[in-house]
Amino acid sequence: MARTGVWKKKSGSSVFEKVLHAEKKATGKSPRFYAPEDVKAPLAKKATNKPTKLRSSLTPGTVLILLAGHFKGKRVIFLKQLPSGLLLVTGPYGVNGVPMRRVNQVYVIATETKIDISSVDVSKYDDSYFKGAKKEKKSGSDSVFKEEAGKKELSADYLKNQKAMDSALTPIIAKTKDLEIYLKAHFSLKDGDRPHLMKF
Amino acid sequence: MPFTRLVEVGRVAMVNYGKDYGKLVVIVDIIDQARALCDAPDMTRKPMYFKRLAITEFVIDISKSPNKKTLIAALNSSKAFEKFAESAWGKKLAAKKAKAASTDFSRFKAMIAKKAKSAKIKAALK
Numbered sequence: 001m002a003r004t005g006v007w008k009k010k011s012g013s014s015v016f017e018k019v020l021h022a023e024k025k026a027t028g029k030s031p032r033f034y035a036p037e038d039v040k041a042p043l044a045k046k047a048t049n050k051p052t053k054l055r056s057s058l059t060p061g062t063v064l065i066l067l068a069g070h071f072k073g074k075r076v077i078f079l080k081q082l083p084s085g086l087l088l089v090t091g092p093y094g095v096n097g098v099p100m101r102r103v104n105q106v107y108v109i110a111t112e113t114k115i116d117i118s119s120v121d122v123s124k125y126d127d128s129y130f131k132g133a134k135k136e137k138k139s140g141s142d143s144v145f146k147e148e149a150g151k152k153e154l155s156a157d158y159l160k161n162q163k164a165m166d167s168a169l170t171p172i173i174a175k176t177k178d179l180e181i182y183l184k185a186h187f188s189l190k191d192g193d194r195p196h197l198m199k200f
Numbered sequence: 201m202p203f204t205r206l207v208e209v210g211r212v213a214m215v216n217y218g219k220d221y222g223k224l225v226v227i228v229d230i231i232d233q234a235r236a237l238c239d240a241p242d243m244t245r246k247p248m249y250f251k252r253l254a255i256t257e258f259v260i261d262i263s264k265s266p267n268k269k270t271l272i273a274a275l276n277s278s279k280a281f282e283k284f285a286e287s288a289w290g291k292k293l294a295a296k297k298a299k300a301a302s303t304d305f306s307r308f309k310a311m312i313a314k315k316a317k318s319a320k321i322k323a324a325l326k
Contacts, residue, residue, distance in 0.1 A: 063305070113305040182308050200304045 019046075052085025057110035061117040064089060065187045065200070068107040071098050073186040077115065077169065078108075084127045094166040095173065095183050102130055109187075111200040115176065120168045125161075205255045207236065210262045212280045214293075217252040222293055224281050225253070229265045237265065241272050256284055 006020035058064075062078045064087075076089040076098050087105050091098030173179050189195060205211075211227045213236075229237035231247055238253070239245040245265075258280040262271060275281060284290045302310070 065304070111305060112303045178309050178312060179305075181312070182305055185308065187304070197300070198304075199301060 051083075052081075052105070054081050055105055055110060057112075058087065058105060058108075059114065060122075061115045063111045063113040063115070063183070064103075065109040065111065066098075066103060066107065067109060069103070071101075073188055074098050075111075075183050075185070075187060077117070077173075077183075078110075079117065079120070079122045079125075082125070082127050086127070088122065088125055090162075090165055090169070091183065092166045092169045092173075093162050094170060095180060099162050100125065100165060102127070109200050113179075113182075115172050115179070117169070117172060119172070120165070205257055207250065207255065208259065209264050210260045210274075212256045212258040212260065212284065213238070213253040214256060214284075214289075215248070215252060216254045222297070224256075224284060226260060226262070226271065226275070226280075227253075228262065228271070239268070239271055241268070241275065256289070257287075258284055 005018050007016045008019045009015070010017055058078055058081075060078060060080050064076050064078050066072050066074050066076060066089075071091075074091065074096055076091050076096070079088040079090060079100070082088055082102060084102075085105075086102040087108065088100060089098070089103055089108075090100040093099045173183065207227060207230065209227060209229060213225055213227060215221060215223045215225060223240065223243075225238040225240045225243070225248065227236045228239045228245065231237055234251070235247045235249055236253070237245060238248045258278070260274045260278045260280050262274045266274070285294065
């Protein structure tokens with residue numbers, strides 16, 4: 001069968017797939033009327049957002065070193081990748097003060113240390129969990145003189161979830177000797193360290 | 201004291217340059233003043249520069265350019281490679297390799313162990 005339209009090789013295989021259909025040949029009668037104004041047909045949206053590829057060194061339970069942000073230098077545990085492509089990590093909070101939070105995988109170093117977290121349930125966490133409640137819009141000029149709001153209260157649900165996560169992770173961490181103090185310690189480069197030659 | 205480590209057929213040498221760094225080879229023939237023909241059980245016989253070889257104290261009993269089978273037999277009977285690994289030089293090389301292969305967690309554990317050791321020494325010397 002002859003191929004019509006545009007065909008493209010699928011990445012990673014030898015199978016071809018049709019990406020653009022051939023224009024249909026006019027069959028039979030031509031239309032009786034011609035639209036007085038050209039109606040622009042919307043372009044087909046061809047681009048789709050590809051899901052972020054997880055680095056192969058990252059598997060749930062991997063100990064990561066955070067490289068940026070408030071917790072840079074901290075060693076944390078990778079729980080899972082969220083639909084947005086961000087990584088869900090936690091210290092855990094009880095061990096080194098890093099709560100469950102999202103990080104981009106480019107800002108972490110994956111170490112070869114892994115713990116088995118198959119018994120920990122992380123299914124209920126997704127990106128919406130981390131989107132805070134909508135802020136109230138400040139009204140015009142008054143806001144400049146308004147007192148800053150007091151310390152943000154954390155919701156009871158959030159605290160409960162973190163506590164549950166901590167209590168699930170700590171017995172697993174306790175199984176490996178020295179792992180807890182390892183997670184508590186900061187990572188930093190010392191004199192003479194050659195990071196490009198180091199294995200993590 | 202005359203030299204005891206000579207470039208000769210049967211001399212075990214260590215490659216000290218390039219991707220084969222640390223590899224043990226046997227000199228099976230001398231090509232000229234700069235190169236020797238070298239062989240090992242897991243490589244194809246090839247010329248190497250003396251500049252890139254470090255001579256060890258071990259010599260195995262072989263004739264010039266033996267075939268692989270004879271070479272392996274001579275290495276097995278003399279245990280030259282094993283003896284090198286047990287020597288101070290071999291141990292140092294192995295330790296260096298192990299250190300390079302250590303992960304972040306194992307480096308951390310080594311640091312903890314070192315701290316504990318020096319604390320004990322300090323306490324003992326007080």
